[in-house]
Amino acid sequence: MRLTVNGTPREVGDDPDLPLLWALRDVLGLTGTKFGCGVAACGACTVLIDGAAVRSCQVAVADVRGAVTTIEGVGTPEALAPIQQAWVEHQVAQCGYCQPGQILQAAALLASNPNPTDADIDAAMAGNLCRCGTYPKIRAAIRRAAAMAQGAGP
Amino acid sequence: MTRSANRPARRLGRYTRRGFLVATAAVAGGVAFGVWKAREVPPNPLAPEEGVALNPWLLIDALGVTVVVPRAEMGQGVRTTLAALVAEELDADFAAIRVIHGPPAQAYYNGALMEAGLPYPAYALTERQRWIGRQMAVLPKLLSLQVTGGSTSTVDAFEKMRLAGATARETLKRAAAARTGADIAQLLTEAGAVVLPDGTRLPYPELAAEAAAIAPPEVTLRDPGQWRLLGRPLPRTDMVEKVTGTATFGADVMLPGMKFATVRMNPRLGGPMLSFDPAPALALGGVERVIDLGTGIAVVGATTWHAMRGAEAVAVDWGPAPYPETSAEIFAAIAAAFDAAPNSTLRDDGEIPPPAAGDVSAEYRVPFLAHATMEPMNATALRTADALEVWCGTQAPVVTRDKCAEAVGLDPAAVTVHTTYLGGGFGRRAEFDFAVLAARVADAMPGTPVKVTWSRAEDMRHDFYRPAAIARFRGRVAGGRIAALEAAIAAPSVTRQSMGRLAGFAPPGPDKGHVEGAFDQPYAIPNWRVAGHLADLAVPVGFWRSVGNSMNAFFHESFIDELAHAAGADPLRFRLDHVRPVHAPSARVLEAVAEMSGWGEDAPGTAKGVAFTHSFGTPVAEVVEVADEGGSIRITRAWIACDPGRVLDPAIVEAQMVSGLVYGLSAAAMQEITFAGGEVAQENFWDHDALRLHTCPKVEVRILQDNPHMGGVGEPGTPPAAAALANAVFALTGQRIRELPLRRSVRFVA
Structure with a gap:
């Protein structure tokens, strides 16, 4: 089975039923994508497939039709993407375990809706749980990332 | 109510005995292990292959300065604030330091754990009691208690990690003086280097090997007025890793x-x-x-x-x-604990009058709760x-x-x-x-x-749960004041179970954790008794953010609200009237939260509730606003005022307060662990959910720094949340809910 992950073709083994989450983590060693619940109830495993946010615990590798982007493909510590810069500016993370999923969910929102209202943010982010309660900062960082993309500058 | 005939004698005996036990525990630690052993400096566990470990908290190698933060970074920011304690005195470049956890070691014992365990209300600790608490730090030291818990990391590290930085700085200066012949008084330190009078910079890595051969001198810590890092928000050392998926959990x-x-x-x-x-x-x-x-x-x-x-x-x-199969039977076993003699009466002031017409009585219940960390x-x-x-x-x-x-x-x-x-x-x-x-x-x-x-279901169903508990309160108001308050709390004991797991024995004596949040609150109540009854139950229970405070603050602060209502008083003013005579910092957080929240003025269709808890050395007052949204309740806004004393990083303190509130509101509104057939019924976030972004209130935090003693911040935001929410629901609907989660009684916006 072959997938395109962060722009690179990757071999992920021969089990078509293997959820994308575990192909990323256990086969490819891309551990930025997190396991939280296994039933699409928490959003920690969110990745992009052709730009759309999906719960990778619920997508079998055989069903992946498109390019996969994980948190490792968004930016790196040396070259943060603007959305990650916004997260750093607002010092969002506490334990940090849910944040890759939050960031990818927010990235998908901003890609389709560059200037989301509070209601848009509510609707888009409702599936992503954070047990540390960083929600107010997540909201602020999404607004900041939207402003950066609108050219408000850093 | 049972009342023993020898109360005056018992009361005297209780105080004497308790003081004696605490003092002898400290002394016994010294005697049993030898005073020399208690005073011995634990060995430095660091043995780097390259570079130098000037003390257990500081490694210097060719790459620069690495600070060992021997506490769990679980979101509360220890890897930032504790690293800053060392960096402040060391004059290290904070942006360039690396932080590691380091090995398990005796050197990293948590010396602040014992003071928190003293069986007295923390707000009223005398200097002598605090001194005893400090002497008892020999116990965590001798037992190598390297533990992150009890909201103690900063309190424990405040002096010793600054000393680690300061002694290293002075040792590095001596090394520079010895090498260059410069007068040590003329040397400066700045951004990770010793600076010679001519401006030449000697980076610490170049001096470290020579410094390691020099005995660390006695040092004086800097006055907080000289601080450049502490006291202000710093960029968290873990932030970039955590937003790029490169942090290793x-x-x-x-x-x-x-x-x-x-x-x-x-x-x-x-x-x-x-x-x-x-x-x-x-x-x-x-x-x-x-x-x-x-x-x-x-x-x-x-x-x-x-x-x-x-x-x-x-x-x-x-x-x-090895326990009853259903929640109903388990609660019956907890209720049965009321029939036995109490384990503790850590509050026993005045005389409790016999029941009379006009008394306010209430029974409350809280469920078992799972921790449900995001990472299974x-x-x-x-x-x-x-x-x-x-x-x-x-x-x-x-x-x-x-x-x-x-x-x-x-x-x-x-x-x-x-x-x-x-x-x-x-x-x-x-x-x-x-x-x-x-x-x-x-x-x-x-x-x-x-x-x-573990799968999520395995995690949810194999936790060490916050205990289920039942509380029975009776009180009397007269002239707008609480004349008498009697409380009895029954639950399985976290202290006994956890000590049994850790050390193989259950400690005797009064279990403070079981009644904290109820017996130790700074209210002026002349006749006041709080009894703790331990239920013998084998359901695994453990430390859940704020421990006993998480349930007892709900009981106590709900009942204070009921008494205020019975007295016809405003609930916030009623609290202030009772708290102000006892503890000024606690009164000030109540005043602050009243001002912040616009207490007393509610928009149509909304209402507010207040609650206050002094826990982990920090008084916290919270106001929660709820709104009626087509018959469902939305938690719209919340205000927190806290006073943890000296604040080392206000942004991290604020984040912890919000976090503690959201954790407490989630549990109060939605969460419970129930048993059927001997098994936990819940298995995932779909049946054990929490607040989410769209149901999380807007939160405003005010941090006061009038408290003369440093308190914790990781947990104190949690205890008032449940009662503040329940009291707000009462204000909105007139329905007094005495059983959690609240969604058993009212509907919340989903």
Whole structure:
């Protein structure tokens, strides 16, 4: 089975039923994508497939039709993407375990809706749980990332 | 109400005996182990292959300065604030320092744990009691209690990690003086270098080897007025890793040749496994092995998913649980504890009058609660011929090392524990069960590293839960004041269970944790008694963010609201009237939260509730606003005022306050763990949910710094949340809800 992950073709083994989450983590060693619940109830495993946010615990590798982007493909510590810069500016993370999923969910929102209202943010982010309660900062960082993309500058 | 005839004598005896016990415990520590042992400086556990460890908290090598922060980073920001304590005095470049957790070691004992355990209300501790608490730090030292908990990390580190930085700085200056012949008084330190009078910079890495040969001098710590890092918001040292997916949590550990496994233990917690058939699992693709763990099984697979699928397929015959099978029977067992003599009466002031017409009485109930950290329990282990290595997120690395050693028959010295980032702790990772299970799986496959990750259901159903509890309150108001208050609280004891797991014995004497949040609040009540009844119940219970405060603050602050209502008084003013005469910092947080929230003015269709708790040395007042949205309740806004004394990083304190509130509101509104057939009924976030972004209130925080003693911040935001919400629901609907979660009685916006 072959997938395109962060722009690179990757071999992920021969089990078509293997959820994308575990192909990323256990086969490819891309551990930025997190396991939280296994039933699409928490959003920690969110990745992009052709730009759309999906719960990778619920997508079998055989069903992946498109390019996969994980948190490792968004930016790196040396070259943060603007959305990650916004997260750093607002010092969002506490334990940090849910944040890759939050960031990818927010990235998908901003890609389709560059200037989301509070209601848009509510609707888009409702599936992503954070047990540390960083929600107010997540909201602020999404607004900041939207402003950066609108050219408000850093 | 039972009343013993010898109360005056008992009261005197109680105070005397308690003081005596505390003092002798401190002395006994010295005597039993030898005073020399208690005073001995623990050895420096750091033995770097390159570079120099000037003390247990500081490594300097060619790459620069590395600070050892020997506390679990579980979101509360210790790797930032504790690193800043060293960097402040060291004059290190904060942006360039690296932070590691370091090994389990006696040197990293938590000296602040004992003061928190003193059986007195923290707001009223005398200087002598605080002194005793400090002397009792010999106990965590002798027991190597390297523990992250009790909201103590900053309090414990405040002096010793600044001293680590200061002594290293002065030693480095001496090394520079010896090398260059410069007058030490003329040397400056700045951004990781000693600066000579001519401006030449000698970076610390160039001086470290020479400094290591110099005995550290006595130093004086800088006045806070000179601080450049402490007291202001710093960029968190873990932030960039956490937004790029490069932070390594326990679940992210990858080792060459590593296998993936999961466990499935008896869901009737503590019960035996009668038999199991691995054949259905082994028939599945990708399942490599099923391991008998006695009270459950482990499955090794090609990936974690294959292992989890395999574990579900194993046919198991589970034996019964060692506790009643249903929640109803469990609550009956808790209620039965009221019939026995109390374990504690840590508040016993004045005389409780016999019941009379006009008394206010109420019974409250709270459920068991799971921690439900975002990262499910896991650990990775590698057993070799004569050693064991363990990787996991843990709040107690020394205990984890020792328990893993015991589980595989090794000496603790042969076990290495690597502490990773924690994807949430909240007390769950103060336990060691997940590490021991991984060690046992590794023991069955020597030479092969194995990562053991629990499914969410396994995590939810094998927790050490916040205890379920029942409280009975009776009170009397006269002239707008509380004339008498009697409380009795029944629950299984976290202290006894956890000490049994840790040390093999249950400590005797009054269990403070069982009644904290109720007996130790700064209210002026002339006749006041709080009795704690321990229920003998084998349901596993443990430390859940704010521990006893999480339930007792709900009981106490709900009842204070009921008394205010009975007195016809404003609930916030009523609290102030009782708190102001006792503890000024507590009164000020109430005044602050009143001002912030616009207390007394509610928009149509909204209402506010207030609650206050002094916990972990920090008074916190919270106001929660709720709104009626078409018959459902929305939590719209919240205000927090706290006074933790001197604040080292206001942004982290604020974040912890919000976090504690959201954690408490989530539990109060939505969460419960129930039992049926001896098993936990809940299994995932769909039936044990929490607030989410769209249901989280807007929160405003004000931090006061008038408290003369530093308090904690990781937990004190949680206790008032449940009562503030329940009191707001009462203000909105007139419905007084005495049982959590509130969604049993009202509907919340989903």
